[in-house]
Amino acid sequence: MALLKINDIHLSFGGVKAINGVSTEVTKGKIHAIIGPNGAGKTSIFNCISCVYRPQQGAIFFEDRKITGMKPDAIAHLGIARTFQNIALFHHMTVLDNLMLGRHLFLKRGFFAGGIYLGPARNEEIENRKVVEDIIDFLEIENIRKKPVGTLAYGLRKRVELARALSLKPKLLLLDEPMAGMNLEEKEDMARFILDINEEWGVTILLIEHDLGVVMDISHRVSVLDFGVKISEGEPAEVAKDPHVIRAYIGEEDDLIRNLEAR
Amino acid sequence: MQYCGDFRTSYEKDAVVFQTPFIKVCMALFLAGLLALPYLLKGEFMWVALQIVIASIGAVGLNILTGFTGQISLGQGAFFGVGAYTSAYITAKMGLSFWLGIPAAGLMTAMAGMVFGIPSLRLKGLYLAIATLASQFILEWIFIRWEPVTGGSYGINVPRPSIGGYVFDSDSSFYYIVLAIAVAMILFATNLVRTKTGRAFMAVRDHYISAEIMGISLYKYRLLSFGISSFYAGVAGALYGHSLKFVSSEQFGIGVSIVYLAMIIIGGLGSIVGSIFGAVFMILLPKILSLATEMVAADFPSIARLAISFEQGVFGLIIVLFLIFEPDGLAHRWKLIKAYWKLYPFSY
Numbered sequence: 001m002a003l004l005k006i007n008d009i010h011l012s013f014g015g016v017k018a019i020n021g022v023s024t025e026v027t028k029g030k031i032h033a034i035i036g037p038n039g040a041g042k043t044s045i046f047n048c049i050s051c052v053y054r055p056q057q058g059a060i061f062f063e064d065r066k067i068t069g070m071k072p073d074a075i076a077h078l079g080i081a082r083t084f085q086n087i088a089l090f091h092h093m094t095v096l097d098n099l100m101l102g103r104h105l106f107l108k109r110g111f112f113a114g115g116i117y118l119g120p121a122r123n124e125e126i127e128n129r130k131v132v133e134d135i136i137d138f139l140e141i142e143n144i145r146k147k148p149v150g151t152l153a154y155g156l157r158k159r160v161e162l163a164r165a166l167s168l169k170p171k172l173l174l175l176d177e178p179m180a181g182m183n184l185e186e187k188e189d190m191a192r193f194i195l196d197i198n199e200e201w202g203v204t205i206l207l208i209e210h211d212l213g214v215v216m217d218i219s220h221r222v223s224v225l226d227f228g229v230k231i232s233e234g235e236p237a238e239v240a241k242d243p244h245v246i247r248a249y250i251g252e253e254d255d256l257i258r259n260l261e262a263r
Numbered sequence: 264m265q266y267c268g269d270f271r272t273s274y275e276k277d278a279v280v281f282q283t284p285f286i287k288v289c290m291a292l293f294l295a296g297l298l299a300l301p302y303l304l305k306g307e308f309m310w311v312a313l314q315i316v317i318a319s320i321g322a323v324g325l326n327i328l329t330g331f332t333g334q335i336s337l338g339q340g341a342f343f344g345v346g347a348y349t350s351a352y353i354t355a356k357m358g359l360s361f362w363l364g365i366p367a368a369g370l371m372t373a374m375a376g377m378v379f380g381i382p383s384l385r386l387k388g389l390y391l392a393i394a395t396l397a398s399q400f401i402l403e404w405i406f407i408r409w410e411p412v413t414g415g416s417y418g419i420n421v422p423r424p425s426i427g428g429y430v431f432d433s434d435s436s437f438y439y440i441v442l443a444i445a446v447a448m449i450l451f452a453t454n455l456v457r458t459k460t461g462r463a464f465m466a467v468r469d470h471y472i473s474a475e476i477m478g479i480s481l482y483k484y485r486l487l488s489f490g491i492s493s494f495y496a497g498v499a500g501a502l503y504g505h506s507l508k509f510v511s512s513e514q515f516g517i518g519v520s521i522v523y524l525a526m527i528i529i530g531g532l533g534s535i536v537g538s539i540f541g542a543v544f545m546i547l548l549p550k551i552l553s554l555a556t557e558m559v560a561a562d563f564p565s566i567a568r569l570a571i572s573f574e575q576g577v578f579g580l581i582i583v584l585f586l587i588f589e590p591d592g593l594a595h596r597w598k599l600i601k602a603y604w605k606l607y608p609f610s611y
Contacts, residue, residue: 050476052472052475052476071475071480072472072475072476073475073476073477073478073479073480073481074478075476075478076476076477076478077478081476082476084473088470088472088473088476089469089470089473090465090466090469090470090473091469091470092465092468092469092533093462093465093466093469097462097465100462101462101463101466101474101477101479102477104459104462104463104477104478104479105477105478107458107459109458109459110459110460111455111459111460111487111491114454114455114458114459114460114461115451115452115454115455115458115460116451116454117454117458121454121458121459122275122278125278125458126274126275126278129274129277129278130274133274164477168477168478
């Protein structure tokens with residue numbers, strides 16, 4: 001069953017066509033990877049899904065509901081969470097506060113109850129703290145929970161960002177280059193977390209990653225983009241053999257794209 | 264940092280503001296000190312203490328908007344005015360109670376603040392600062408021109424509050440009312456910033472796109488921040504009016520807005536306790552300086568005029584030096600001092 005359906009989306013900024021008619025489906029419970037050279041339009045697709053950008057043509061459906069044109073904060077309510085390529089944490093807040101912020105949707109008490117604090121707001125805080133602590137345990141960041149995010153090392157920040165996305169209890173998790181700039185050991189940890197999130201928690205994952213070794217190892221399905229066009233899609237093993245993909249990565253001009261530009 | 268032996272065995276215990284018995288005792292002593300203040304201070308000094316407590320409310324309010332939500336406002340002075348005039352109109356012209364006037368002043372100003380906060384939905388940073396400057400000028404113009412309500416340039420005489428025939432006419436008795444309101448509002452702010460709403464404010468400040476992705480409605484929280492901040496400004500303004508027993512438009516100029524911005528920058532942006540430090544600093548320092556000048560002028564009459572003209576310059580210089588050597592505000596210095604004494608005498 002398709003959890004997320006992307007239907008022929010086009011996105012351009014002035015003369016630059018970032019996405020030029022991409023369609024794909026993300027199956028529920030799978031890890032789906034999007035790969036492609038720099039500037040292929042991968043992050044633009046993520047931004048369309050989380051409604052930061054609105055595609056000029058085409059539509060995106062989440063659980064058979066059209067989400068293009070919605071507000072970004074409404075997307076979180078549907079159960080889509082994401083991480084960013086260049087970490088977008090709240091740097092002056094502690095790790096714990098960042099994760100509690102991920103629980104924002106689940107906290108129902110307004111500012112007045114919050115200011116009074118005693119009673120309902122306090123109980124709600126503590127209930128959600130328990131949820132957050134489970135995620136802290138799961139991602140092994142117990143020792144830094146009270147540290148301001150701005151003071152942490154890069155690899156840990158990536159992990160905290162993943163934790164924050166998880167605290168939304170999403171159905172679909174968008175990961176934008178979760179392993180960028182990590183060493184081998186950190187990459188292995190991250191790959192293990194991604195697999196566990198998918199298998200144990202049943203979260204569907206759509207991820208962008210440049211490390212092809214990791215992508216081919218952990219994903220169930222791979223889509224390849226180049227110049228805003230999907231040039232291939234399939235099982236990791238199929239995609240790796242696809243001549244279009246090889247050409248895109250080696251840098252030769254591809255007839256697929258040439259034909260498109262000629263049109 | 265926690266004390267050795269300070270074990271928190273449940274999330275409930277971890278969520279307590281005043282953690283250790285030592286801090287609880289300190290806070291109790293501090294409160295007792297505040298309550299004893301009218302017995303220790305006389306005349307002019309009581310007035311200064313009263314103004315510091317009122318300014319603390321206003322500074323906490325502005326810090327919620329600027330320090331926590333990251334929206335610079337240059338209209339705080341005018342919002343004070345809205346509160347002061349609302350309460351003045353209700354108590355002096357309609358003859359209703361002070362206890363109705365204060366909440367009405369807060370609500371009225373919250374509404375005004377939210378209206379003038381609408382540009383914040385589109386503007387950020389310095390552009391928003393300039394947009395709020397417009398609110399300052401528009402409101403000041405209304406204060407002068409809307410004579411039936413504001414009394415125009417004559418102003419309004421405002422009564423002091425009373426309970427059952429007892430009038431809180433002296434500064435020291437009025438101080439207790441102001442102190443009670445200030446303590447309640449500052450505690451409210453402390454709780455606010457550590458729960459859902461406060462976290463959402465900080466998220467909007469630190470990274471608004473990712474705040475939105477987390478499901479935070481930017482519109483709602485930007486306006487809410489303006490509303491809450493203006494409520495504080497309104498209450499502080501109303502109390503200021505009642506303390507002076509007179510409200511007129513000159514009291515709420517752009518200078519007031521800037522002094523309040525200075526308070527929260529010197530005290531520490533994004534810190535409740537910092538706002539209070541800032542209020543103390545900005546009100547006490549000019550007073551100390553003018554006392555020092557008076558002493559110099561008395562001892563050396565020949566340089567009296569020079570000393571008086573230096574007063575403002577020294578005030579400016581101290582602020583500049585403070586910003587250079589303490590850019591994170593007094594709240595940061597306070598943290599360092601606390602950390603030092605926690606480990607004393609083993610500072611490693």
